[in-house]
Amino acid sequence: MQNLENLNILSFDDMPSPESIHQRVPLTERAAQVVAQGRQDLKRILDRQDPRLFVVVGPCSIHDPEAGLEYAARLKRLAEEVGDTLLLVMRVYFEKPRTSTGWKGFINDPRMDDSFHIEEGMERGRRFLLDVAELGLPAATEALDPISPQYLGDLIAWTAIGARTSESQTHREMSSGLSTPVGFKNGTDGSLDAAVNAILSAASPHSFLGINGQGRSSVIRTRGNAYGHLVLRGGGGRPNYDSVSVAIAETALKKAGLAQSIVVDCSHGNSYKKYELQPLVLTDCVHQVREGNRSIVGVMIESHLQAGNQPIPADLSQLKYGCSVTDGCVDWATTEDMIRKAADTLRDVLPKRVG
Ligand SMILES: O=C[C@H](O)[C@H](O)COP(=O)(O)O
Numbered sequence: 277m278q279n280l281e282n283l284n285i286l287s288f289d290d291m292p293s294p295e296s297i298h299q300r301v302p303l304t305e306r307a308a309q310v311v312a313q314g315r316q317d318l319k320r321i322l323d324r325q326d327p328r329l330f331v332v333v334g335p336c337s338i339h340d341p342e343a344g345l346e347y348a349a350r351l352k353r354l355a356e357e358v359g360d361t362l363l364l365v366m367r368v369y370f371e372k373p374r375t376s377t378g379w380k381g382f383i384n385d386p387r388m389d390d391s392f393h394i395e396e397g398m399e400r401g402r403r404f405l406l407d408v409a410e411l412g413l414p415a416a417t418e419a420l421d422p423i424s425p426q427y428l429g430d431l432i433a434w435t436a437i438g439a440r441t442s443e444s445q446t447h448r449e450m451s452s453g454l455s456t457p458v459g460f461k462n463g464t465d466g467s468l469d470a471a472v473n474a475i476l477s478a479a480s481p482h483s484f485l486g487i488n489g490q491g492r493s494s495v496i497r498t499r500g501n502a503y504g505h506l507v508l509r510g511g512g513g514r515p516n517y518d519s520v521s522v523a524i525a526e527t528a529l530k531k532a533g534l535a536q537s538i539v540v541d542c543s544h545g546n547s548y549k550k551y552e553l554q555p556l557v558l559t560d561c562v563h564q565v566r567e568g569n570r571s572i573v574g575v576m577i578e579s580h581l582q583a584g585n586q587p588i589p590a591d592l593s594q595l596k597y598g599c600s601v602t603d604g605c606v607d608w609a610t611t612e613d614m615i616r617k618a619a620d621t622l623r624d625v626l627p628k629r630v631g
C-alpha cells in the first residue's frame with residue numbers, strides 16, 4: 277500500500293510535557309505572588325477600579341536572556357518610581373509571527389542558528405519568565421503557538437494576540453481559556469473587525485483540541501475570557517492612535533456591546549515601523565487622556581537597552597549587546613524619558629477617571 281500521510285514531515289521529535297518543564301523550572305511563591313498581583317492590577321484597570329494606565333514595554337523579542345534581565349532590572353526600578361500613575365508590564369516576547377520568513381523567536385530557535393531546539397527554548401524561556409517575576413515585574417507576551425500557554429501560562433500577566441492571528445479561530449479559542457487579560461490587535465490592514473469579533477468570540481466558552489499538563493492530546497473546554505480588549509497598532513499604511521481613530525474604535529466596541537477599553541501600540545503601524553517615532557505617539561495618547569479620554573487604558577512601547585535593530589549575523593559573537601534582532605526599539609534613556617514624562621503629565625488627572 278502507498279504511504280499517504282506525513283509526506284512532507286521529516287521527523288517527530290519528542291518534546292517534554294508541560295508538567296516536566298514545570299518540574300525543571302518550578303514556580304516560586306514570590307513569582308506566583310507577582311504574577312497574581314499583576315493580573316489583578318490589570319483587571320482592576322480594565323474594570324476602571326484602578327485609575328492608572330498600564331504600559332507594556334520591552335524588547336520586540338528576547339534573544340539574549342542576559343541583556344533581557346539587565347533590561348528587566350532597570351525596568352523594575354522605573355516601575356517603582358512611576359507606580360503611583362503607571363503599571364509597567366515587561367514585554368517578554370518569545371514567539372514572533374513573521375510576514376513571510378525569518379527568525380521565529382527564542383522558543384523556536386533559541387540558539388539562532390536554525391537548529392530549532394524548541395525543547396531547550398521552552399525551558400530557557402520559562403526560566404527567563406521566572407527570573408523576571410522574581411525581580412517583581414509582571415510580564416506580557418504574544419501567544420502564538422496554541423500549545424505554549426500550557427508551558428508558560430502561569431508566569432504571564434497580560435497576553436497579546438497579534439495582528440496576523442486576531443482573525444484565527446484557533447487563537448480565539450485559546451484566548452477563551454487563558455488566565456490573563458488578552459489584548460487583540462487590529463489587522464495588518466488597519467481594520468478593526470477581526471479584533472472586535474475576536475473579543476466577542478474569546479468571551480464565549482469553547483471546546484477544542486489541545487494538550488494537557490502530561491502532554492496528552494485533550495479536548496479542552498473553556499469558560500470564556502471576560503477581559504478581552506482592543507489593541508490599536510495602525511496598519512494599511514496609516515496610524516490609528518489619533519483621537520479620530522480612537523473615537524471610531526470606541527464606536528465599533530460600543531456597537532458590538534463591548535467595554536470601550538483600548539491599548540495603543542506606539543510601534544508597528546502607528547509609527548510606520550520607525551521606532552524613533554514612538555515618543556510622539558505616546559505623547560499624543562497621553563494628551564488625549566489628559567484631555568478627558570476614558571477608553572485608553574494602556575499603551576505599548578518597543579524598547580531595549582540600545583536603539584534600533586540589527587540583522588542576525590552568521591557569527592553570533594558579532595551581535596551587538598542589548599539591541600533588537602527583530603523590530604527597531606527605542607533605547608533605555610529614551611524609554612525612561614518617555615515613561616517619566618507620561619507619568620508626570622498624568623499624575624494629577626488619572627485619579628479623576630475612576631468611577
Ligand atoms: O513585531 C514584530 C514584527 O513586526 C512581526 O513579527 C513581523 O515581522 P516581519 O514583517 O519582519 O516578518
Ligand SMILES: C=C(OP(=O)(O)O)C(=O)O
Binds near residue numbers: 438439
Ligand atoms: C508582532 C507584533 O505586533 P503586530 O502583531 O501588531 O504586528 C509584536 O507586537 O511583536
